[in-house]
Amino acid sequence: MTLTRRLFLLVGVVATTAGLAVVAGVSFGLELTDIFLGLVAALAALQGLRYVQRRRDTPSNTTVTDDPEARISVPVPGADFDDDLVSAMGQGTRWAARERVVDRLETRAKEALVASGGHAPEEAAALLKTGGWTDDPVAARFLGASVSIPLRQRVRLFLSGRSSLTDRAERAVAAIEQVGTTDGPAGERR
Template structure:
């Protein structure tokens, strides 16, 4: 053992003995001077450790790159993109309108099969004649041969909206209600 360690161990043992034996033959009493001396020694030791730490080199740890997140498409993002691209004045817009209508028609057929127990053929027949919903705009959207009611067309045009967008909104609402069992 080094000398400093030996002195430290001896001081520790003397401290324990003085506490338990109420002083070693009067050598240590708990007077004001003794407690002050112990406090000064503790402060000197603290300053020594702080000083030693200041001379130490800092070492940083490289944690590497964080794990990359796997990017997953948000459900419905493709449909939202198609809705943004729908423009009644462009040829490309009609392609997106047709895709969206087909996608919603497939979703409606799947929903009717799942919730009402229809066969796929019965679901297609219900979509074709509009009997799958009480909402005339949703029925007309999925079966264009039915046509929108006159009042709906006038109301949407007066509000400056698009019949296609109105049909999408009403169809999605009808499908949601169909799934809720309302």
């Protein structure tokens, strides 16, 4: 052991013994409160300076983060239907896309009639063929019913300036949304 270590060991033993004596009630004739507070303050200051000095020689460490995670694009519900509707208005794949739109809306209409309207699947298919599932003749005809559209509605559709396909598809979607929420032509819930 070096001389410095022996000196610190001796000081530590004396301080511990004196502390235990004070706790046991031995009085040295001094007011230890002020002395004790002064010693604790000096020790705290020396220890603080020692840590500051040690930190000055330590190199700074920084953390380098990786690139943030790439965002995953999530498909928008109904985007494929919108794509089919847009391509049905084009010249190249017009008829195939139109058939996909009509087939998809027919399927949704049957599902709505079965789930919300309380009809059997065969009855729902018959209602779609006759157009009895809705009061809107444009929606019924778009989904394959052989109903006539009044001249006034035909003129209104023609003068609206919108694509007849999108207008008929929107009316079919609106009619499908109404299934089960309003009274039908015969007074039953659809």
